[in-house]
Amino acid sequence: MSVPEKKLWAAWSRFLNGLVGALLIGFLVPILVVVAVSFQSKSYLSFPPTEFSLRWYQQFIGNDDYRSAILNSMLIGASAAALATIAGISTALAVVRAKVPGSTIVSALSVAPAILPQIVLAIGLFPISVWLGLQGTLWAVILAHAVIGLPFPFITVCGALASYSNRIEIASMTLGANSFQTFRLITFPMIRPAVIAGFIFAFAASLDELVLALFLSSPSTRTLPLLLWEQLNFQVTPEIAAAATVILAVTSLLILAATLLPRLGKDN
């Protein structure tokens, strides 16, 4: 290659890097706009905000609808993630360790809820939830969210189990531990980071889910995304932006914990 041609390609490479850098930073803009709008004083959405104010946060804190929706979302998220994690761990053990027959189809079914459009599940779950007398209770949403949360702990725990040899488990069994003792003393400590990560991802999936909540909840079991959704369809005020900012902050902390905890575990 001649020297000017080389320079041209180097320039192109720098241009590409710059473009991607700009794109990545641009990805943050919509989020930052929501945060900025939440601190404005006007009662309609204007950008850029002219005057700094916390009035929408005050209104958000004083709003009982938000308080009960946050409580519902936390309760549903934690319960659904717990159920999903238990099912995920035990299925991953069956598929990766015990090699129980039927593992191919069970794996496919465990991942399917992540791919299936939620509206399809919602349409099918509604009659069942009515029939079981769960409609309008927290359980209807918890069980639905446990299904859509299942793929996360299943995938993370499968990954953790595949990453180390089962020889230590066999050693534990040889030394006289039964399978429950082996799980509690050997397997669980090995997969704990993956379990925590899977739990948090399932929790976050529940926190974000709207369609199933739309079909399965009643006004008293309304979740946070559902309340935001109703408000957006009713009247758009900066209070929604304030609520969104608080949710963003909480979710970011959760995700940070999910990514950092496994690393801390490794150091110990």
Place this chain on the structure above:
Amino acid sequence: MKHRSFLLYLPITLLLTPFFLAPMAVIGTQSFSGQQGIAAEYAKVVTDQGIRTVLYNTFYVAAMVTIFSLLIGYPIAYVLARLRGRWATVGIFLIFLPFWASTVIRSFAWMILLGRKGPVNSILVGIGFIEDPIRFIDNGLGLMIAMTYIMVPFIVVPILNGLRTIDPNLSRAAAVLGANPLRQFLAVTLPLSLPNVAVGCTIVFVTSLGFFVTPSLLGGDLTVVSMLISEQANRLLDWPLASALAIIVLLLTIVIFALLRFSQLASRRTGKAQAGVFA
């Protein structure tokens, strides 16, 4: 021993049988239980002009979002794949930060950004690019922008994984043989990354088919199939039609993923055959 290990399937059976498999069976039966006959709902889907338009819109939006996501996601993955150490982590972190914001919130962000008096219109009018504000929300463009924004991380991750497994010596060999960077890319990197491009595109396309929140908020007059299903079930109480539409979406999802799997297996087989020739 072997019998007891089946007990490990107990939790997932208790969870998925009533709350995943039974719902699928319910929509299956409901879709055939319309009052006008067994296959009446499916006939309606094929003949009704309105429903056909909705299905067309859904495919059109999903296809456009897939193309946009690929055009934006490939360069991002390409640059991230060549980064090492801390910068690679920062790049992946930046890509995933908005990914964890709720879909409702991200759609809301684009409602602000693309509004008639929003920042995008102000900037475009300000620099004299357009005279009147663009009505992003009415023409489907705003919907596609917001959905692309949401879907890009889904396509970056598989392509990035694919690019990272390509042996850098292959490009070096091409360079030694006189290929300029463009030819190195076209002849080596691009073809080797295509299987992962296919995975990313499939994930984006299928996910886009099922979108509900973003089209409802940003679609304007444009209706997609999820909105139609919800409307039929909630407002018009036409559960058989809603179920038939849901079954169609379900089957489409399965068929598209089966096609992907099939093409993966087929290419692996030809890959092995080629490797056999070289051996």
